[in-house]
Amino acid sequence: MTMAEKTATGGGWPGIALVWAIALAGVVVVVSLAFAGGAAWLGDRGALGIYAALGVVLALAVIATLVVQLATRRPVGFVGRVAASIAGAVVVVAIAAAVVAPVAVR
Numbered sequence: 001m002t003m004a005e006k007t008a009t010g011g012g013w014p015g016i017a018l019v020w021a022i023a024l025a026g027v028v029v030v031v032s033l034a035f036a037g038g039a040a041w042l043g044d045r046g047a048l049g050i051y052a053a054l055g056v057v058l059a060l061a062v063i064a065t066l067v068v069q070l071a072t073r074r075p076v077g078f079v080g081r082v083a084a085s086i087a088g089a090v091v092v093v094a095i096a097a098a099v100v101a102p103v104a105v106r
Contacts, residue, residue, distance in 0.1 A: 012081040015068040016088065022064050023089035026057035027096040034100045050104045054093050061089035 030053045065085040069078060 016085045019061055019065045019085040020088040023061040023092040027092055030054055031096050031100055034103045050100050054097055058093045
């Protein structure tokens with residue numbers, strides 16, 4: 001394994017973890033507002049307003065992924081790092097969607 005391969009795969013985890021933390025922070029805000037009755041703050045009093053807010057969290061995670069990974073200025077392994085970042089954010093948002101399901105369908 002060359003030095004470039006080692007740094008390409010080993011150095012991407014802090015950026016990936018940062019995106020997962022951003023997604024987790026957004027999910028915590030949306031879930032806490034959902035259970036606290038903050039439907040008016042989320043902008044939609046319908047059953048799908050909570051899911052729209054989770055969609056915004058996922059969109060922000062995707063944008064953060066691109067910003068973080070482009071800021072590394074390392075083309076080697078870019079697609080893998082972006083895929084890992086977005087996949088982790090999707091898992092976090094999917095778990096939150098399952099958690100808020102009882103509140104969303106009331």
